[in-house]
Amino acid sequence: MAPCNTFIARLLALVAALSLCAQPAAAQGFSVLRDAETEALLQDMVDPLAEAAGLGEGAVDVVLLNDNSINAFVAGGQRIYVHSGLINAADSANEVQGVLAHELGHITGGHINRFSEGAGNASRITLLSTLLAVGAALAGGGEAAMGVLAAGQQAAMGSFLAFSRTQEASADAASVDYLQCAGIDGAGLISFFRKLQNYEFRRNISQDQEREYSRTHPLSGNRIARLEDELAQRERGDRPPADLTAAIEEPAVPGAEVVERMPVDCRTTPRDTADLEERFQRAKAKLYGYLAPPERALNAYPEYMTGAPARYARAYAYHEQARVDKALEEVNALIAMDPDDPYFLELKGQILLESGHVNEALPPLREATRLTGSNPLIASILGHALIAxxxxxxxxxxxxxxxxxxxxxxxxxxxxxxxxxxxGQRGDIPRARLASAEQQIMQGNFQGALVNAQAAENGLETGSPDWIRAQDVALQARGLLERQRDRN
Incomplete structure (x- = not known):
């Protein structure tokens, strides 16, 4: 019976590996980075593409994750996850928009919804080969059984990888349509794929055409060649702009779930991206100054560089080193460039607050909150300062x-x-417990959320909006706990 146990273990390992790929970002333990300026930038980058895809402005969210790998992905719904490493590796806003256009291709193609189809086909092949191998083993053919199992597993993985490559190629093709329709240069998409290709060369990842079958994505060189050909045809006028209205009715991948989309009016002139590019360079430097060790940030942005991106990076680096005077010197220079920039004022307030100068932090934080129309992230810092x-x-x-x-x-x-x-400071314990429940459910502490929500419900006035919300949070926490137990 030992061979059968081995077969089953291998089957479960393969199925588990396929299932892992479909887990949402929260389940994989990613750390989300929240910054008002960066989120506004990413939204402005994706909105014209979402409109070109027929989804509409504001329909797609972009979430920034604290991960230094060069990656972006979708995990269900109309939300794109971008790693901080991708922002750091990109040279321009145009490159990031190329990646966003590709990920939109996965959303409109219904690829995540079809993931179970690809995994299911692979699992069925594995299961069939396992049953055949068990039969061979019981008949006394141990070596034959192992051969059948190995061949079945290879076929199953080949089936899944081919399915994945088809989805990637479909998303690549869709990205060209969305970029063209939005009036955005497709050169950034090509240049970013060249970065990936150079990365593969440095990592000695095989570029052998015959081994493409073993990859989840087509070879970078092949993708670049196809995309360059697509873009060249569009520029020469050999191919008219894609009929995206027709694409709404017929998804890119046959059998894919159709995402609800709207008719599209494609731009006939290129979009002016100068402002977007300037904002991207600021956000990129800001992110690097925040995440990188201070010494590296200061080396990358030495003091002779006096533009806004460099001062942003140095302000964060000096703040991390507790060199408050130097950090304030940089941020005051930024404010001198543009006294009404809310994000410069937000940074000054943050530095003062975290350095213990609480009362001095209030005026710039109040002004930043006012200038952004009470942006929730900036207002949160102001609220914290007022409490402090x-x-x-x-x-x-x-x-x-x-x-x-x-x-x-x-x-x-x-x-x-x-x-x-x-x-809590006011002695309103039921509402304090409700706020704690809201916080804990977002941080994955479902048991704590349930306990606090139930305590809040017991202390709040029956039928009040907060009482109803406490019931909703408790119900949500119970459901998430049940799903957690089922997975375990």
């Missing part, structure tokens, strides 16, 4: 800005925590 003054006279304002923040962005655990602090 330990002055009860500031608690009314803190509650107001924090309630506004969570009202516009419920997926903000920091704001929920600060709101809970306000309620």
């Amino acid at each position: 003054t330990e002055d009860s006279d500031n608690f009314d304002e803190a509650e107001q800005v924090l309630r506004s923040a969570v009202g516009r962005d419920r997926e903000n655990p920091f704001a929920w925590y600060q709101l809970g602090v306000v309620y």
Whole structure:
């Protein structure tokens, strides 16, 4: 019976490996990076592409993950996850938009919804080969059984990989359509794929055409050649703009679930991207200054560089080194460039707050909140600063800005925590428990969320909006706990 146990173990290992690929970002333990300026930039980068894809402005979210690998992916729904390593590797906003266009191709093609189809086909092949191998083993043909099993597993993985490559090629083709329709240069898509190709060369990843079958993605060289040909045909006028309205009715991959889309009006002139590019360079430097060790950030952006990106990076690096005067010197130089830039004011307030100068942090944070129309992330920092003054006279304002923040962005655990602090200081324990439940459910502590939601429900007025919300959170936490137990 030992061979059968081995077969089953291998079958389960393969099926588990295929299932792992479909897990959402939260289940894989990624750390989400939240920054008001960067999120606004990424939204402005994806919106014209989403419109070209027939999804509409604001229909697709872009989430930035703290991961230094060069990657982006979709994991269900209309949300694109981008690794911080991709932003750092990209030389321009145009390159990132090329990647976003590719990921939109996965969304509109229904590829995540069809993942189970590819995994299911592979699993069926594996199961069939396992049953045949078991029969051979029981008949006394141990070596034959192992051969059947190995061949079946190879065929199963080959089937899944071919399915994956088809989806990638489909997303590549869709990305050209979306870029062209949005009036965005496709050169960035090509240059980014060249980066990936150079990365593969450095890692000695085989570029042998005959071994493409062993990859989840087509060879980078083949993708580049196809994309260059597509773009060249469009530029020569050999191919008219894609009929994206027809694409709405017929998904790129036969059998894919159709994503609800709208008729599309393609641009006839190139889009001006100068402002977007300037904002991208700022956000890229800001991200690098925040994530990189301070010494590396200061080496990458030495003091003779006086543009906004360099000053941004150095301000974060100096702040990390607790060199408050140097950090404020950089941020004050930024504010001198543009006194009404809310993100410069936000950074000054953040540095002052985290350096213990709480009262000095309030004016720039209030102004940044006003200039952004109470952006939830910036308002959350203002709420935190108001609480940090330990002055009860500031608690009314803190509650107001924090309630506004969570009202516009419920997926903000920091704001929920600060709101809970306000309620706790006032002795409003039921609402403090409810805020804690909201925070914990977003951070994956479903048991803690359930306990706090039930306690809040017991202390709140029956039928009140907060009482109803406590029931909703408790119900959500129970469902997530059941799913967690089922997975385990």
